[in-house]
Structure formats: structure tokens, C-alpha cells
Amino acid sequence: MNGTTSTGEDNATPLIECRDLTREFRRGEQVIRPLDGLDLELAAGSFVALMGPSGSGKSTLLNLIAGIDRPTRGTLRIGGRDLGRLSGRDLADWRSRQIGYIFQLYNLVPVLTAYENVELPLLLHGLSRGERHRRVSEALARVGLVDRHRHFPRQLSGGQEQRVAIARAIVTDPAILLADEPTGDLDHDSAAAVMDLLTSLHRELGKTLVVVTHDPAVAERAQRTLHLEKGRLVAAAEITR
Amino acid sequence: MIQTFANSSVHSLPLDYALRNLARTPLRTLLALLGSTLVLILLLGTVGFVRGMSASLRGSGGDNIIFLGAGSEESIERSEIPSRAAGVVAASLTGLREVLDQPAVSPEVHAALPIQPAEVEPSDDPPLAVVRGVTPMAFAVHPRVVLLEGRLAESGRDQVIAGRLAAELLGVERLEAGSRLRVGEREVTVTGIFDAPASVMAAEVWMPIADLQVLAQRDSVSCVVAAMPPTAEENPQAAARLLAAAEAFAATRLDLELVAMPERDYYARLEAFFAPIRAMVAAGAVLVGLGGLLGGLSILHAAFSSRIREFATLQVLGFPRRAIVMSMLEESLILHAGSLLAAAAIALVLLDGLSIRFSMGLFGIQIDEIALGAAIAAALLLSMIGIALPAWRCLRAPLPEALREG
Incomplete structure (x- = not known):
């Protein structure tokens, strides 16, 4: 679908709009272009999986x-x-309010407890301790880890760590959740549990969820799967559920 | 009970984060702490050395005019002037301090003589010490000197009084009234112990001037010290006039071959003479300290650099780089505050007052407010230097790249 628009849900207002989106890196004389003139619209509240080979730009x-x-x-x-x-400063501020980011390797701060890791993004919002406590407790309850709030990341399993990371991503109530290979480091059961959680968050909270994955089982849960190759959308691989 | 972070200012990381990071790799933190403690101890020792040496030389000069042999302005031990010079000075200068209706003029002999405790076998290489031949008037011109125990030495009876630090110079545990010493070829009895705080005199041995002239086989004296009147400080113009009169006296009495100068100037010149030694001590400390500094910095660098991905994650969450740098600085400040406390405690317990031998005297390392102030400034500087390179390295990388780091 090179050079054309890959639309989102036809009847919804697009939340994310990319026009001729290009990202280039220079390595000496060589220009590497992981994204090459991408046109894309994603609707608010959609669940999109981005797939493609390594280096495809997802x-x-x-x-x-x-x-x-x-x-x-x-x-x-x-x-x-x-x-x-x-x-840069406005972008960081915007990010702290609008984006919840979930990493493949969880990226929890090892010296902070599960509770403190989830509380961390709230420190940017000038909330009272009481309000922070309410929100953290709610986020931990949603991911089912209230009883692990005092645990440090090293005391948690991979699946539990990722659930803490998800709680951290949702605690500021962002509009968009982005997940980069969220199950890439988990065993089958933990991966399924994490995807169940992400799916329910999308469904119950109405978050826009964009997941980068190599795993067809993960992509199957998405409403839309977009395939990228060499920085462009591959139209034939776009599947709408 | 769930512990939430204390309310911190918006966009800053909690202090707990900095504190806990120090405990993250205890061995690494300990090594960094040791490195910077070493640097700070060396700094305290060096500043204490320089301050102690300067203070002891500066403190040795009082509000006096000193008459030395022309051409020996920089070495009292080499100076020779006729014995009668003291009487001529007393008779010629008006306005000097008076003690019992006599002008306070003290003829002195300064000699570097081998001294040992009498009970040890004479060695081929006994330590040299300054032996000062004095009259009772010496106590009037050197009011800093106080007798701690015993009594003054009597002339013709092979008696001396010893400074409080002389024992250390001689390598004996303590000297007291009744101790026996061998000064040159002669055995003498210590009749008293004196102190002269923060001055080179505290390491000297004093004996009656006539006895020392016999012992040193000389009939000249080294110098004549004349005391300014007690009002010299309040009336500097009168003091300046008296000094000018003394200089004119020395210049006109060609038969005595004298120069006159403020005693403080003599010791200031001596202090300047030892400047290269202080510089060498400082250079040595810098070289050793540099090793400790580089070691400490490299450990800090490794500690911070291993957290590039974590710092990138904090930025993804929305924390500005400034907040991360401030948190790194907090860590570094806490670490260096620990080093500062350790270094100050070690320096105050082990170094402060430690006697250092130089030339034929002794002085004490002085860990005073200047030395401690220098250490505080250095600790602050180390805190900032310690994070400068890691902060630059950790935060300059684009976020997507930093998130892929180990």
C-alpha cells in the first residue's frame, strides 16, 4: 500500500494520523530509512497489531x-x-499524560518496589499523596497485584513484572497504550495472561492499544493487524477483524 | 501500611531513589567512597601541612625588631654579631618595651647542635636541634613562651630547658625536669619544659647564653631581639618610627655590621624559603590523589553507565533530563558527603597536630577551618565532576538507542 493511505476504522475520528512519515538515519555515506513515507490513520479506541520482519520499521x-x-x-x-x-519539554510533558508505554523487558526500576514503580509517573503530575495512593492501588488491583505491592522487581516473576509495567502504563490514565513486544520475554502461559490483561484494558477502559509483535497469537487478538516491510505498509497483509 | 513517596517538587525524582541506588551495588559504592576519601584525606593532609608549616613560622615572629649580621638576613644560624651589640641597641634606641625599667633587648645565640638523651650510646649521626642561648630577657621578647613545668636553667651548671616538642625531635617518649641530655660533647640536665604554641620555638632547647657560647666556642651572638612597646598595635605610626630609627641605627653603626628588620619579616622570608618544599608536598599529594580521583571517577562512571536504559525509561515516562541529572547529583553528593565525613574524622584523629620534622625544627599538621573548608569545596567539586561525564554519556544518546542498551 505504498504511497497510499491506510485508513483506520472508517466511521471513527482518527486519533493518530501519519502523513508521509519518514525516519532516516545516516551511517557515514549510507542512509537507512526504517520508515519511508508512511500514511496511516488509527481511530481512537482501536487495538492494532504492528507486524513485520526485523528492520521493517514497526x-x-x-x-x-x-x-x-x-x-x-x-x-x-x-x-x-x-x-x-x-x-522537547512539551513533548515529554505530553508523553507523560497521553502515552502509556510497555517494554519487552518491562524496564522496571530495580531499587523501587512494585508500588513505587507504579507511583513514579504520577510524581510528574503534582498530585497529593492521597490521590497518588488511590490511583496506584486502583492500577495494581486492575492487574491483580495488590498483594505484591511491597515486592521489588527481582522478587517477581517475568509475568508479574510485566503486569507491574502495565499498571505503571495505565496509572496516569493515558489515551494511548503502546506495547513493544510485550510478551517477547515471557513463557506461553504468562504471555497469554498478559495479553488477556491488555485486551481487557482495551475493552473496559477504551484505550487505544498499539502492539508491536512477531507473535501471530498476539496479533490475532487485535482488531487490526498492519504489516510493515522496509518502512512501508504492505496492503495485502492488512486484515480487519 | 503502604509507603508512598514524600511529596517532591513536580518533575523531580524522589530522594529515596538516589539513596537506594547507592545501596544497589555496595562494593562499587564502597570503592568509590574509598577513592574519594583517599583524595580528601590527601587534600586535608596537604593543606594541614602547608598551614601548619606557615603558621609555625609566622607564629615565631612577634612584634619585635631583630638585628642580624649584615649578609645573614635569611639564616639566623649563620648570623654573627658582636656580643656588645645588645647593650649598644638598648642604649641607643628609645621607646622600646621596658621590663623592670630595663629595655627589653634579648641577645641570642642560635646553634644547630647534635642532641641525644644522655642514657643512649653516642651515635655517629645524632639528630640536630636548634639550641638557643638566652638571657632571662628572652621571656620578655617572646611572650608566647611559657614554662609548663620545672624552673629556668642556671648559668654555669650545665642546665637547659626543653621545648614541649623537643622530645619528639630526639625520638624519646617524653622529656621532663630531671631528664639528662647530651648536647654536643656535654651532658646537661633538663630543669624545665616550656611551650610556645604554633611556633618553631616549641621544638628548641634553651640554655643560658654564656654556656652556649662556651659550648659553641664563640664569643659573638646570632642576633639581638628588641621588643616594640606594648602600644605598637594601637599606634602603628610610633612603631614605624621606632623601626625606622632601628634601621638608621644599623645603617650608621658600621662597626657592628648589623641589619635591622621586623621579626615577622624574617620569618616571612623563611616561610618563602620553604615554599618549594610545600609545593613538592602538594605536587606529591596531587599525583597520588589523581590516582584515587581517577579510580573513584571511573567507578562512578561505570555505576551510572550501567543504568543508561533505566535513565531512558525515566525519560519515556516523562521525567526531564534535568530531573535525572539532579538525581545523579544527589547520589554523588550523598556519596561524597560520606567521604568527607570519613576523611575529616580520620584527618582530625590521625593527622591534626601530627609533628613533622623540617630543617632542625618541628611543626604540627594543622587541620583547621581552612583545611576543612577546602575539603568541603573539594567534595562538592568531586560530586559534580563525578557525574559530569556519565550524565553526558547517559543522556546524550537518542532514547530509542538508549532503550536498547544492555
């Missing part, structure tokens, strides 16, 4: 949507806001 697209990378060319609008026009 993680690059996720990073651009998360506001942790900037496009070389093109525009990326989220909720009507052009991320390319935000300063």
Missing part, C-alpha cells in the same frame, strides 16, 4: 507515536496535535 513507528523519536520528514498528529511542533 518499532520506529511505535517510538514516533510515543514521542520518543522525531520524524525526519512528514507529519504525525495525535489528537489533532502535531508532535513535530512540540519542544
